[in-house]
Structure formats: structure tokens, C-alpha cells
Amino acid sequence: MAKLKIGFIGCGGIANQKHFPGMSQQTEYVDMCAFCDLIPERAEKAAKEYGTPDAKVYTDYHELLADPTIDAVHVLTPNIAHCEITIAALEAGKHVLCEKPMAATEADAKKMLEARDRTGKMLTIGYQYRHFPVNQVAKAVVDDGWLGDIYYAEATYLRRRGVPTWGVFTDKSKQGGGPLIDIGTHALDLTLFLMNNYDVDYVVGTSFEKLGRLLDPEHQGQVNYRGEHDSWNNETYDVEDSAFGHIKMKNGAVINLRASWAINMVGETGANNEAHATLAGTKGGLDTLEDRVRLNHVVANQPSVTYVGNKVASYIPGFSQGPAPLSKEADIWVKALRGEGELFVTADQAYCVTKILDAIYQSSKTGKPVYFD
Ligand SMILES: NC(=O)c1ccc[n+]([C@@H]2O[C@H](COP(=O)([O-])OP(=O)(O)OC[C@H]3O[C@@H](n4cnc5c(N)ncnc54)[C@H](O)[C@@H]3O)[C@@H](O)[C@H]2O)c1
Structure with a gap:
């Protein structure tokens, strides 16, 4: 060929x-x-x-x-x-x-x-993100039936300070939005992929424009991927700095989505600082940690935790090294x-992600839920 x-x-x-x-x-x-x-x-x-x-x-x-x-x-x-x-x-x-x-x-x-x-x-x-080894392990755990019927999920990508300072990420006319559309999109895609559920009933959401414009660029506390202090231009910043969505699926399951690149919250202990998912089902639950999956289940009648895929592969910022993702x-x-x-x-799955993100922005403007067909 x-x-x-x-x-x-x-x-x-x-x-x-x-x-x-x-x-x-x-x-x-x-x-x-x-x-x-x-x-x-x-x-x-x-x-x-x-x-x-x-x-x-x-x-x-x-x-x-x-x-x-x-x-x-x-x-x-x-x-x-x-x-x-x-x-x-x-x-x-x-x-x-x-x-x-x-x-x-x-x-x-x-x-x-x-x-x-x-x-x-x-x-x-x-x-x-779907290709990261830890997320592949999570998918295998779900598909193996360890969670049972999944009825609650959290899709999270929170940066305390992590506004991209290159490109046009803070320009709404070029990107359509801020962290929700930029990084929340990864967390949501990962969560829907793990749940294998794309059947949405309705979406409610709120986005905030609190820190992006207000912070003095000299004191933003921003640290870039190289660990250097960096700052963004708060005069041209015109996207949200955090956004939250509540997504009700037609089978009754709900997903809470949290996305931010500037919020006064510290990272969650044990969780990685990139896109991650927490799932809860009738038999067990899981969190995608940095290098392994934490399975929360019941063993011999005891609430137990099993780490699955011990050190499968660490996430590599910037995807610059490590064979898996790229x-x-x-x-x-x-x-x-x-x-x-x-x-x-598939483009159909990605379309569902974009439809949900768009609905969160719409809901934030109107204060009302957006119902899907
Ligand atoms: N998969 C990921 O994790 C990931 C990470 C970063 C960015 N992205 C996505 O990649 C896209 C680009 O982001 P980036 O960080 O590379 O931005 P960037 O600004 O670094 O690069 C975009 C490039 O596109 C060029 N460009 C703009 N309009 C063009 C046109 N009409 N014809 C030809 N070239 C054009 C710009 O000159 C620029 O060099 C965005 O959609 C972003 O969401 C994805």
C-alpha cells in the first residue's frame, strides 16, 4: 500500500x-x-x-x-x-x-x-486522555463489571492557577470560552467514555468570571508547566475562569463537571492535577489517580480499597515524553x-461533549436548564 x-x-x-x-x-x-x-x-x-x-x-x-x-x-x-x-x-x-x-x-x-x-x-x-494507561485501566475495571450500575460521576479538571499564557486561550472570539471548553472538555470526554453513556436528559451550569480579570498580573501566583512564574494579561482576558455543570442522563445517572484554570482551591490529595474521573456504582466506585486506579468496593463485607494497575504509567505534562498518549x-x-x-x-461522541459544554454556557446565561431531545 x-x-x-x-x-x-x-x-x-x-x-x-x-x-x-x-x-x-x-x-x-x-x-x-x-x-x-x-x-x-x-x-x-x-x-x-x-x-x-x-x-x-x-x-x-x-x-x-x-x-x-x-x-x-x-x-x-x-x-x-x-x-x-x-x-x-x-x-x-x-x-x-x-x-x-x-x-x-x-x-x-x-x-x-x-x-x-x-x-x-x-x-x-x-x-x-482516553489513551493514558491509567484511564485504559479504569475502562477495563468498568467493563469488567466491578462498578455495577454507575449512577454518579464527577468529571474534574481543576487548576488553582493554570491559565495558558500562549496562543489565544483567553480570547473568547477565537476559542469560544475558557477552561470549560479547553480542559473541562477532556474531563467530560473521559467520564462519558468510562461510563459509555451519551444519552443526556438535561444540563444545568454556571460559569464564573471572577479572577481572570481582577487579579493583578504581577500577583497572580501563576506557575507554568516549566515551574516558572508566569502571568496572563488580565486586561484582554474575556473568558470564564471556572465553570460547573450538572448533567442528568436519561437513565437517571448524574455527572458533576468542574473545570477551572484559576480558582482558590488546592488540588485533591491523591488525584492527579489533570483530567480525572470519579465514578460510583451499585457494586463499587473508582477514581483515576495519577498512576493507578483506586477501586472502592466491598470485600468480605468490608468497605475496601484496591489499587489497580500499580504505577501503570505516570502522566507526563505536555505529552512531550512517554509513548502512550501521543x-x-x-x-x-x-x-x-x-x-x-x-x-x-468518534465524532458523534465528541459532538455530545460539545453539546453539553454549549448547554452549560447557555444555562449559565439564562439560569435555566437546557433539555436535550
Ligand atoms: N489535545 C490537547 O490536549 C490540546 C492541548 C492544547 C491545545 N489543543 C487544541 O489545539 C488547538 C490549537 O491550540 P494550540 O495550543 O496549538 O494553539 P496555538 O495558538 O499554539 O496554535 C494554533 C496555530 O494555528 C494557526 N492558525 C490559526 N488560524 C489558522 C488558519 N485559519 N489557517 C492556518 N493556521 C491557522 C496559528 O497561527 C497558530 O500557529 C485548539 O483547538 C486547542 O483546544 C488541544
Whole structure:
């Protein structure tokens, strides 16, 4: 089988952290042959570091999509552009791996689903947390029946101070929202995936704009991923700094979602500081910890705790090291492109996540629940 030709639209943070290194492990099967960014130096640098010798560089994604030899593209731009570029790519006959969240709004995500169905091309979304070994262990525990009927869950991604200070994350016009749409989306995707329940009855939510604008940038107490003090611009900050949602499923189960990148709460002891899930069922419950799953169950009539998957693999900030998250996503994607496997994150599942997030924002504005069909 000939090598697949892959193009990349957006050559910023996540492209360099995940997609380029991930796909560069697949060069037995793919040619990384086209790179597009509004900032030409970014596309040029990517082509030089990761591209084939004849890799092309673009600043206009339409030109990249006009190349009939390209089989698939990765859409790695800010959220607001996901819909337009993904639909154009599908219409141009390309398969698409689009970054999370699927879209800035439910309406946009729906258009993307329709375009996938119209064109018959593949569409998947970059929810790599599902691939983390600890989360795979959690999925196996659930599927093995240790929890019974799951009726309560918490989906959590809380940063005490962790506002992204690169890119356009604090610009609502480019991202559609703040921590809810940026990191809450991962926690919710992970929780729905573990529960395997996408049937929503209604959603109530509240988002807060308390700290993002008020804090003096000199005293924000922000520490970035390299452990250095960093600050965000509170004059241009126009997204929420925390958001909370209550999601009632049609089978009666509820999920409480908490997302923040600036809130005066310390992290939970034992929990990891990234996306994690707590589930409670009729037979047992679990928490996804940093490197293992804590199963809360009853043994010999005694409430007991069992740690499952002892030190399965620690989470690596920035996905820069460790094979699991970045190579797994690329591996599954390339297998699906080659017709040798199925997509793991379906666009329908990602659509449900975006619909819930959109409903939380709507509910926060109106003070009312949003009912699903
Ligand atoms: N999976 C994850 O955990 C994860 C982590 C970070 C970011 N993301 C997602 O990735 C996306 C990008 O985030 P980022 O951190 O890489 O941002 P970024 O700002 O670092 O990079 C985005 C790049 O897209 C380019 N761009 C914007 N509009 C474009 C267009 N129309 N055509 C071509 N290029 C365009 C920008 O110039 C920029 O270089 C967002 O949707 C974000 O939610 C996902």
C-alpha cells in the first residue's frame, strides 16, 4: 500500500507537542508532506523538522486542500476555526483528525457531523486522555463489571492557577470560552467514555468570571508547566475562569463537571492535577489517580480499597515524553486510514461533549436548564 499523504493546518503548540512527534513515529506508513499556518515561519519550521524533503508550506489552507494527493489533514487551529476548516477538508475529500473540542458551539459541531455523513470521509477528535494507561485501566475495571450500575460521576479538571499564557486561550472570539471548553472538555470526554453513556436528559451550569480579570498580573501566583512564574494579561482576558455543570442522563445517572484554570482551591490529595474521573456504582466506585486506579468496593463485607494497575504509567505534562498518549492516538488514526482498524474517538461522541459544554454556557446565561431531545 502506498504511503498516505498527510497535511497539517495550524503549526502551533499542540501541533508541536503531539501531532508532529506522534505522526513522525508513523513514517513507515505516512508522508508528512504539507504544513499550513497563518504565520509562515511556523509552517516552514515544521516542514523542515518533520516534513518530507519536498514538503510544501502554505499560509492559506484552501491551497493545501486543493492538492488532490493529500489523503488526510489534521486541523490544529484555535477552536473557532475547527468547523470551517474541517468541513472544507471533508468536502475536498480528505479524512480529518481535528483537535478538541470538536467545535466552539453545538451548531458548528452539528455541521461537521453532517459534512462527515455527506462526504463519507472519516472524522475523529483529539481526546488523547482516553489513551493514558491509567484511564485504559479504569475502562477495563468498568467493563469488567466491578462498578455495577454507575449512577454518579464527577468529571474534574481543576487548576488553582493554570491559565495558558500562549496562543489565544483567553480570547473568547477565537476559542469560544475558557477552561470549560479547553480542559473541562477532556474531563467530560473521559467520564462519558468510562461510563459509555451519551444519552443526556438535561444540563444545568454556571460559569464564573471572577479572577481572570481582577487579579493583578504581577500577583497572580501563576506557575507554568516549566515551574516558572508566569502571568496572563488580565486586561484582554474575556473568558470564564471556572465553570460547573450538572448533567442528568436519561437513565437517571448524574455527572458533576468542574473545570477551572484559576480558582482558590488546592488540588485533591491523591488525584492527579489533570483530567480525572470519579465514578460510583451499585457494586463499587473508582477514581483515576495519577498512576493507578483506586477501586472502592466491598470485600468480605468490608468497605475496601484496591489499587489497580500499580504505577501503570505516570502522566507526563505536555505529552512531550512517554509513548502512550501521543503515539497511541497517531497509531489508531493511521490504522483507521489504512483500513486496518476503527476510529477510537468518534465524532458523534465528541459532538455530545460539545453539546453539553454549549448547554452549560447557555444555562449559565439564562439560569435555566437546557433539555436535550
Ligand atoms: N489535545 C490537547 O490536549 C490540546 C492541548 C492544547 C491545545 N489543543 C487544541 O489545539 C488547538 C490549537 O491550540 P494550540 O495550543 O496549538 O494553539 P496555538 O495558538 O499554539 O496554535 C494554533 C496555530 O494555528 C494557526 N492558525 C490559526 N488560524 C489558522 C488558519 N485559519 N489557517 C492556518 N493556521 C491557522 C496559528 O497561527 C497558530 O500557529 C485548539 O483547538 C486547542 O483546544 C488541544
